[in-house]
Amino acid sequence: MTLAELLPELHGLPRADKLRVIQLLASDVAREEGADVIAAEGSYPIWLPYDAFEGAATLLRVLDEEQAA
Numbered sequence: 001m002t003l004a005e006l007l008p009e010l011h012g013l014p015r016a017d018k019l020r021v022i023q024l025l026a027s028d029v030a031r032e033e034g035a036d037v038i039a040a041e042g043s044y045p046i047w048l049p050y051d052a053f054e055g056a057a058t059l060l061r062v063l064d065e066e067q068a069a
Contacts, residue, residue, distance in 0.1 A: 030037045
């Protein structure tokens with residue numbers, strides 16, 4: 001199928017399907033270029049600020065210094 005044949009079909013898709021096509025194509029291009037791709041089924045750790053007392057203390061110190069200046 002050529003791009004000219006494919007474009008009218010893509011334009012007729014619902015919004016959610018268009019976004020999924022964009023996501024799939026971007027993943028394919030990234031994979032071809034050797035970039036790390038985040039998998040939809042993957043599990044990834046994220047940092048949360050809970051129990052980050054040292055970070056909170058640093059932020060408070062910087063804010064206090066800025067107010068004093």
